[in-house]
Amino acid sequence: VHGVKKKPPAYHRAILWPAEAPDPACGPSPSATPADPEAKDGEAAQLRAALEEYHPFYLDDPDKKSEKRRKMVILPGYRASIIPYVKRKELKQTINEQMLFTHPWIEDLRLSLTAIRKVKTRMMAIATKAELEVSTVAYAVVYFEKMILKKLVDKENRKAMGAACMLLAAKFWEPSISTKSHLTSLLEAITGEFDVPARTVAALELPVLVKLNFSLLLPLPHVYPHFERLLAEHLGVTPQEYAPSVADNCLSMGGAEPDLTRVASG
Numbered sequence: 001v002h003g004v005k006k007k008p009p010a011y012h013r014a015i016l017w018p019a020e021a022p023d024p025a026c027g028p029s030p031s032a033t034p035a036d037p038e039a040k041d042g043e044a045a046q047l048r049a050a051l052e053e054y055h056p057f058y059l060d061d062p063d064k065k066s067e068k069r070r071k072m073v074i075l076p077g078y079r080a081s082i083i084p085y086v087k088r089k090e091l092k093q094t095i096n097e098q099m100l101f102t103h104p105w106i107e108d109l110r111l112s113l114t115a116i117r118k119v120k121t122r123m124m125a126i127a128t129k130a131e132l133e134v135s136t137v138a139y140a141v142v143y144f145e146k147m148i149l150k151k152l153v154d155k156e157n158r159k160a161m162g163a164a165c166m167l168l169a170a171k172f173w174e175p176s177i178s179t180k181s182h183l184t185s186l187l188e189a190i191t192g193e194f195d196v197p198a199r200t201v202a203a204l205e206l207p208v209l210v211k212l213n214f215s216l217l218l219p220l221p222h223v224y225p226h227f228e229r230l231l232a233e234h235l236g237v238t239p240q241e242y243a244p245s246v247a248d249n250c251l252s253m254g255g256a257e258p259d260l261t262r263v264a265s266g
Contacts, residue, residue: 056225059103059145060116110155111148119144119162122193124234126166130189132174134235134242138226140169142218143208150211163194164204172216 092114099106099113106112123137123144143165147153153161170177170186177183191198209216231237 054142054146054149054222056142056145056222059148060113060120061102062229105151106148109148109151109153111153111158115155115158116145116148119158120230121234122159122162123166124230126186126189126193129193130170130186131176132170132186134230135223135227136169136174137166137230138223139173139216139218140166141226141230142222143168143212143216146212147208152211159194160196160200160204161208163190163196163201164208166190166194167201167205168208168212168216 096112096114120137120141123140124134126132127134127137140162144153144162147161147165167187167190171183177186187198187201191201194201228239231239231242235242
């Protein structure tokens with residue numbers, strides 16, 4: 001789809017929901033749905049714990065993408081809300097101001113929301129060039145945001161950190177990286193897109209891995225919302241269109257979809 005090589009649907013199911021380790025975030029399979037209410041409560045508690053640890057919309061809220069000021073037009077039997085036209089530069093400033101209001105600590109890092117989103121756009125560009133899966137980019141995004149939340153990313157190192165997270169995600173999650181030549185080509189694509197030396201990326205790889213506590217396998221509630229959002233914003237497709245069996249598998253698992261209610265900013 002749009003330059004990103006797709007694998008058969010069965011492949012997506014295998015990498016997103018390994019049969020030997022089903023993820024409780026999407027709920028159990030219909031045949032394994034527990035009848036015990038206490039078991040269901042336990043699964044719900046597990047999901048809440050996962051979202052409290054890391055919420056995919058806490059740092060980069062998808063609602064922060066437009067001008068917030070609106071003009072109401074109220075006529076007999078008719079009411080409309082009009083968003084005024086805003087120049088791109090002013091819109092960028094407004095979005096970054098919204099970020100500072102909800103996350104004042106990020107000012108110390110000299111980071112902006114638009115800069116964070118630019119890193120994610122570069123990751124998707126790498127996926128297109130290197131024919132990586134979108135789910136690999138979703139993993140890289142989670143790694144990158146966790147580094148930001150740990151206050152280890154700033155204005156100066158954001159590209160290098162994004163590159164290191166992308167390399168880790170590809171090594172861990174992308175089965176197409178199976179030979180030294182594939183890895184070399186990927187590293188060239190990453191360093192070229194982020195404009196950072198390969199030596200810098202290699203030097204950051206282990207420190208990032210350590211800060212992630214060597215936990216590269218992520219819970220589904222951490223990854224799937226990014227997967228869905230990347231498809232919508234960059235490829236203009238839904239999970240059902242990109243890989244039907246992946247979406248169907250998630251939606252058929254007992255109706256226990258992840259509750260992505262916004263967590264309170266801290």
